[in-house]
Amino acid sequence: MPxxxxxxxxxxxxxxxxxAGLLLAAPLIAFTLDEPFYISLATRVAILALAGVxxxxxxxxxxxxxxxxxxxxxxxxxxxxxxxxxxxDGSDFIVWPLTLGGTDQxxxxxxxxxxxxxxxxxxxxxxxxxxxxxxxIMITLAFAQMIYYLAISIPTYGGEDGLAIYLRNQLPxxxxxxxxTFFFVxxxxxxxxxxxxxxxxxxxxxxxxxxxxxxxxxxxxxxIAPFPVKLTAFVISGVITGIAGALFADLNGFVGPSMLSxxxxxxxxxxxxxxxxxxxxxxxxxxxLFILLESLIGGMTDRWQLFLGAILLGVVLFAxxxxxxxxxxxxxxx
Amino acid sequence: MTEPLLELKKLSKAFxxxxxxxxxxxxxxxxxxxxxxxxxGAGKSTLIAxxxxxxxxxxxxxRLLGRDASHLSVAARAKLGLGRSFQVSSLAQGFSxxxxxxxxxxxxxxxxxxxxxxxxxxxALREEALGVLARIxxxxxxxxxxxxxxxxxxxxxxxxxxxxxRPKLLLLDxxxxxxxxxxxxxxxxxxxxxxxxxxILLIEHDMDxxxxxxxxxxxxxxxxxxxxxxxxxxxxxxAVREAYLGDALC
Numbered sequence: 001m002p003x004x005x006x007x008x009x010x011x012x013x014x015x016x017x018x019x020a021g022l023l024l025a026a027p028l029i030a031f032t033l034d035e036p037f038y039i040s041l042a043t044r045v046a047i048l049a050l051a052g053v054x055x056x057x058x059x060x061x062x063x064x065x066x067x068x069x070x071x072x073x074x075x076x077x078x079x080x081x082x083x084x085x086x087x088x089d090g091s092d093f094i095v096w097p098l099t100l101g102g103t104d105q106x107x108x109x110x111x112x113x114x115x116x117x118x119x120x121x122x123x124x125x126x127x128x129x130x131x132x133x134x135x136x137i138m139i140t141l142a143f144a145q146m147i148y149y150l151a152i153s154i155p156t157y158g159g160e161d162g163l164a165i166y167l168r169n170q171l172p173x174x175x176x177x178x179x180x181t182f183f184f185v186x187x188x189x190x191x192x193x194x195x196x197x198x199x200x201x202x203x204x205x206x207x208x209x210x211x212x213x214x215x216x217x218x219x220x221x222x223x224i225a226p227f228p229v230k231l232t233a234f235v236i237s238g239v240i241t242g243i244a245g246a247l248f249a250d251l252n253g254f255v256g257p258s259m260l261s262x263x264x265x266x267x268x269x270x271x272x273x274x275x276x277x278x279x280x281x282x283x284x285x286x287x288x289l290f291i292l293l294e295s296l297i298g299g300m301t302d303r304w305q306l307f308l309g310a311i312l313l314g315v316v317l318f319a320x321x322x323x324x325x326x327x328x329x330x331x332x333x334x
Numbered sequence: 335m336t337e338p339l340l341e342l343k344k345l346s347k348a349f350x351x352x353x354x355x356x357x358x359x360x361x362x363x364x365x366x367x368x369x370x371x372x373x374x375g376a377g378k379s380t381l382i383a384x385x386x387x388x389x390x391x392x393x394x395x396x397r398l399l400g401r402d403a404s405h406l407s408v409a410a411r412a413k414l415g416l417g418r419s420f421q422v423s424s425l426a427q428g429f430s431x432x433x434x435x436x437x438x439x440x441x442x443x444x445x446x447x448x449x450x451x452x453x454x455x456x457x458a459l460r461e462e463a464l465g466v467l468a469r470i471x472x473x474x475x476x477x478x479x480x481x482x483x484x485x486x487x488x489x490x491x492x493x494x495x496x497x498x499x500r501p502k503l504l505l506l507d508x509x510x511x512x513x514x515x516x517x518x519x520x521x522x523x524x525x526x527x528x529x530x531x532x533x534i535l536l537i538e539h540d541m542d543x544x545x546x547x548x549x550x551x552x553x554x555x556x557x558x559x560x561x562x563x564x565x566x567x568x569x570x571x572x573a574v575r576e577a578y579l580g581d582a583l584c
Contacts, residue, residue, distance in 0.1 A: 203453060204440045208446035214428050221418055223412035224409055224446045
């Protein structure tokens with residue numbers, strides 16, 4: 001994967017390759033041992049890591065601490081859920097000015113997710129990015145909460161109870177209901193997002209974005225207005241997290257307001273911080289550790305988050321580069 | 335008559351009762367160094383902020399290269415050809431010196447909306463960036479992160495970034511600050527050359543440097559330009575001596 005290694009040191013590249021390899025190996029081993037639960041667990045890791053890859057672009061590289069990415073995650077989920085609901089029901093989504101029914105085709109649902117999330121992320125970004133610091137955190141949270149309560153207040157789509165997806169949405173080739181196939185789909189999406197991220201971050205756009213994080217005054221003085229750069233990054237970031245949401249709804253066969261809640265925003269942020277802010281594979285490391293803790297310690301005690309909190313505290317205090325920083329050393333300067 | 339690179343017309347800005355800029359008129363012509371001096375609190379920073387676009391004037395006009403720039407953004411003014419250096423170095427700390435310059439060159443040539451090819455891989459841009467660094471004497475520090483550069487080197491990198499834009503005019507905010515005698519001498523020689531490339535509005539506290547370099551000097555006190563003229567005229571102006579220069583220069 002030379003392209004993945006392009007923007008990181010050779011040691012970090014190795015750590016990244018091992019992480020990607022482990023995530024691929026886990027469900028294959030689970031398959032041979034006939035343990036489908038672990039395939040679904042690995043799929044969860046891939047999807048949540050994907051959501052984190054999205055947030056990392058805004059938070060890690062752009063310095064935009066969004067506490068509202070659950071809005072995009074949940075919206076992606078609702079696009080998948082609502083499309084499937086109408087397809088199952090045979091009813092129409094809207095009848096005027098044109099008739100739009102449901103669909104259970106992922107190749108239609110995904111572009112639709114991109115479109116819906118991009119529009120919403122643009123609207124949220126245009127307003128939120130006029131603020132910074134604590135105000136930015138609060139305003140993104142406020143927008144996410146608005147969408148959360150909107151979802152609760154629409155009884156057609158389940159309101160507080162959410163919406164079940166009875167049959168997983170379909171792919172033209174391959175059976176998405178097969179756990180291993182669906183894992184490969186999610187894993188492929190994750191690799192694609194990582195690849196796109198690695199290119200973006202090293203491109204003139206990505207360098208300008210990072211300059212906006214370090215010193216907006218400098219960027220403007222060079223003749224690059226920071227606002228459009230940050231807004232574009234915010235939209236791309238939201239879209240990636242939105243795709244993760246669509247996959248998550250299909251994995252669970254369910255979408256509900258919990259996907260939009262601020263706990264979810266916090267979780268996605270934890271993946272990024274645990275794994276390493278602004279490190280390409282940080283969200284994968286973070287999501288993997290999160291899920292491992294949840295299933296290992298969570299199996300023993302309900303208070304597993306106590307341990308998560310302790311680890312998070314340790315990372316924030318002693319390992320500023322997160323897990324990736326711990327394994328691969330400091331980020332390269334270039 | 336040649337057109338001024340920069341023209342301030344009756345520029346005014348008040349903060350409550352304090353007039354930070356009081357109907358300031360000022361011009362900068364090609365090939366000239368125009369020094370702006372004044373005691374602390376004279377309104378120099380406010381004036382700079384209005385020229386560069388961080389602050390909107392209450393009244394009056396900022397004209398850059400013959401056009402009204404009063405409502406242009408900071409980035410748009412930079413695009414027009416206004417380069418600047420900061421009183422306190424303002425750099426992208428996490429990047430190397432080279433990356434800082436390459437981004438500045440990219441901003442000038444193509445802008446930031448290039449999403450795919452890596453910036454570092456652009457060999458032509460890299461060459462040019464190394465050239466800019468060599469010119470300012472930082473070639474051997476190109477790959478160091480800014481955080482590893484000395485104070486003087488950061489001041490020079492500031493200058494390199496301003497030059498990378500191929501500016502038509504430069505606004506230098508105390509470029510000599512903290513440079514030491516040798517650094518000041520070198521920079522003075524450099525600026526004397528540079529003014530033929532880009533007109534320079536120089537804000538500086540080092541009076542030796544100001545009188546050695548400036549073709550014209552304007553003196554700002556309490557937001558007003560109380561005197562404007564050649565170095566000799568300013569030296570002999572009674573009003574200036576009283577307001578600012580003090581007895582030291584008599």
